[in-house]
Amino acid sequence: MTQRVMMTGNNAVAEGAIASGCRYFCGYPITPQNDIPKYMAEHLPEVGGVFVQAESELASINMVYGAAATGAYVMTSSSSPGISLMQEGLSYMLGSELPCVVVNMVRGGPGLGNIGPAQSDYWLATRGAGHGDGRCLTFAPDSVQELHDWTFEAFGIAQKYRAPVMILGDALLAGMSEPVRLREHREPPPRDQEWAVGGLREGRQRRIVNSLWTDVEVMEELNQRIAARFSQARENEVRWEEYGADDAEIVLAAYGISARVCKTAIDDLAEDGIKARLIRPISLFPFPVEPFREWSERVSRIISVELSMGQLIEDVRLAVEGRCPVDLVGHSGGVMLTPDEVVCRTKELL
Secondary structure, eight states: OOOEEEEEHHHHHHHHHHHHTOOEEEEOOOTTSTHHHHHHHHHTGGGTOEEEEOSSHHHHHHHHHHHHHTTOOEEEEEOHHHHHHTHHHHHHHHHTTOOEEEEEEEEEOSTTOEEEEOOTTHHHHHSOSSSSSOOOEEEOOOSHHHHHHHHHHHHHHHHHHTSEEEEEEEHHHHHOEEEEEOOOOOOOOOSOOTTOOOOOOTTOOOOOOOOOOOSHHHHHHHHHHHHHHHHHHHHHOOOEEEEEOTTOSEEEEOOHHHHHHHHHHHHHHHHTTOOEEEEEESEEESOOHHHHHHHHTTSSEEEEEESSSSSHHHHHHHHHTTSSOEEEEEOOTTOOOOHHHHHHHHHHHO
16 A cells, blocks of 8 residues: 655646546646646656647647547646636537546636635536536545545546546645545556547548537437436446434535535534534535435435535535525635634524
């Protein structure tokens, strides 16, 4: 078993990608994720990989498109405004049924905003991948270790469902340092997938990567094929964590850095005799509906704790289907929550 080392969240992401077999990175600098391309620029060449700093986020996502079309393990990373610029390219990749990994270290917004921790890209991540009927499979780590592990796993998931996978972090997770047990490096898989381009070869049909289908019935078939993969992902890739009292009277819903705040708040509430439980979605899409549905029949209410004006809360309410009230506690624009705020608001609602 490998020893643990101290790493920042950004570096843990980059090392997880390299360990998984990523050999191509195309990106453009924007805080708070700049240490990801920096690490890739330094370490990808050591394993025979290629780092490209593109002239923009638009260019970088289209370079990712090109590398993915050849069957390569390829990644890009950015932060909120940069991810917005990538939306068209992500839609083209989804329409071409191409896998890639995109890391979004969210900053305060809207607009150019600031580099404070925020979770205001939840809708962009879970309803995103640009125009059309597509979405990104989205995972939200809450620690430096999970950033490493989920980036490592993301490449296999992207290949399995032939779709973009987004790792959703924030400015605080990106820059914080924690001990990480690094994954062992594995070799990149063969690139000659049955769908990948790569030049004409004897005995092989010509392969074309394309997202333009003027025949509307063919276009609908593509949408149905993508939807079928997402249905399969709902069966196989849903992940969540629960923490706190088994006989809780109230549930906190939170992901990422907000979930860590909630764990402290739950411990503080327990000292005051209040039994609370956290449901932490790790997969944001597909969303873990079942634990919310189950707990909504056992508690007086659910509180969505998030660093936004209320985005996660919409999926919680959809899962609960009116079985109990769902309230919001949060900040936005880069302002961080404290456990004391969560404790006080929980007591008020009870």
